[in-house]
Amino acid sequence: MKLQKSQQFTPMIPTASMADIAFLLIIFFMVTITFEVDKTQVLLPKTVIRLEVPKKAAYVSVTEQGLIKVSDGEELSNQVNGVEDVLSFASTVVASNPSKPFVLKADSNVAYDHIDKVLDALKQAKVEVIYLLSEQQTVPVDG
Amino acid sequence: MKINRDNKISDEIPASSMADIAFLLIIYFMVTTTFTATRGLDFGLPKEDDNPPEIEKEDSVHIQVQPGGNIVVDSKPMPLDNLLTHLEGILKDNPTKPVIIQTDPQASYVHMVTVLDELRQSEDKIGMEVKNISIPTRREIESFWY
Secondary structure (H helix, E strand, C coil): CCCCCCCCCCCCCCCCCHHHHHHHHHHHHHHHCCCCCCCCCCCCCEECCCEECCCCCEEEEECCCCCEEEECCCCCCEEECCHHHHHHHHHHHHHHCCCCCEEEEECCCCEHHHHHHHHHHHHHCCCCEEEEECEECCCCCCC | CCCCCCCCCCCCCCCCCHHHHHHHHHHHHHHHCCCCCCEEEEEECCCCCCCCCCCCHHHCEEEEECCCCCEEECCEEECHHHHHHHHHHHHHHCCCCCEEEEECCCCEHHHHHHHHHHHHCHHHHHCCCCCCEECCCHHHHHHHHC
16 A cells, blocks of 8 residues: 655745735824924823814923923924013914914923913914813713 | 856846835834824914903802812802802803803912813713803903903
């Protein structure tokens, strides 16, 4: 009787689709990436109500120490000397686009005095809408 | 002379390094991506009006936010949880009654945001929207009321 020789399998991991998977991941990252115009590190307040901030909105960030940075939404943020500079910056931005939304990115623990002055400058510059940047507050489920 | 015919040019595109390039790009995007907060509370500012309506303190609900975060509503201290139920009674008769948030300069920003967030949740909590929320600045308060 003729014995059939056992078939030999060469061990191989199929890697043909690896590039496809990798490119899918690249597309995901390319679509989701947003280049931050303001990289100021602040501890944002938490809120339940959170609305999407429009893209290309102008940023005013206030750190816990009261340092202020501004960005028109196109270029990286720059530190300014005080609220007078915020007023002149906001006036310039509003002059070029009257409906430009502004984002206030302020630290939770900053004294309201600083925020009051910034809000006052934005109001004087005739800004129409301000977004107070926040993080998600989780609501405890009853029962 | 014998001609060597073994030198065949391969008609395949070399794709073996494609995965390496792709993974390098992935690593680049993973390192540079920062997941940032792009949401927040919106707050519309009143448009310029030559003849703004005069609002007296008595015609509005006046919420004072104190340095520790405690609130005083129309001169009465009140826990934040009771704010909307208190407003429900007032706004039932006059839904457009202005609700003014006045925050102490020494209070933290988070305290004002917490009160504003509570007011914005009125639709869900009491089924009635607080339509007219105002956050006057100190300069406005001094020039209008004093």
